[in-house]
Amino acid sequence: MTKRLSRRKSILQKIKIASISKLKPGKSVGVTNLGKKYAVFNIDGQLYGIDGACKHMKASLAGSKTDGPIVTCAMHGWKFDVTNGACLNESWANLKSFPVVIEDDIVYLIVGEE
Numbered sequence: 001m002t003k004r005l006s007r008r009k010s011i012l013q014k015i016k017i018a019s020i021s022k023l024k025p026g027k028s029v030g031v032t033n034l035g036k037k038y039a040v041f042n043i044d045g046q047l048y049g050i051d052g053a054c055k056h057m058k059a060s061l062a063g064s065k066t067d068g069p070i071v072t073c074a075m076h077g078w079k080f081d082v083t084n085g086a087c088l089n090e091s092w093a094n095l096k097s098f099p100v101v102i103e104d105d106i107v108y109l110i111v112g113e114e
């Protein structure tokens with residue numbers, strides 16, 4: 001009898017976000033790649049990348065108000081921690097977070113796909 005093993009392939013994708021000059025402290029930038037929104041926030045000089053669509057009703061989080069690492073969705077006020085994507089309102093609504101890299105003054109997100 002032959003045993004079949006299921007192997008998951010993980011593909012990393014580097015998504016261009018913006019020039020670093022557009023991400024001053026307190027700012028955020030959002031992009032859409034292959035129909036999916038992403039957002040990068042500069043919190044006190046540190047960059048954080050998360051899903052860019054609120055899990056409530058998919059409003060864009062880029063450009064929303066931040067208070068420290070907490071971003072408040074402009075649509076209905078749900079709050080997310082941009083350092084890890086955690087939703088402070090509903091545990092099922094956590095966002096994915098992604099590594100951020102800077103190359104030649106361009107900010108990229110490293111997104112894993114399965």
Ligand code: FES
Nearest residue numbers: 054056057073076
């Ligand atoms: S769409 Fe974000 S809180 Fe409703």
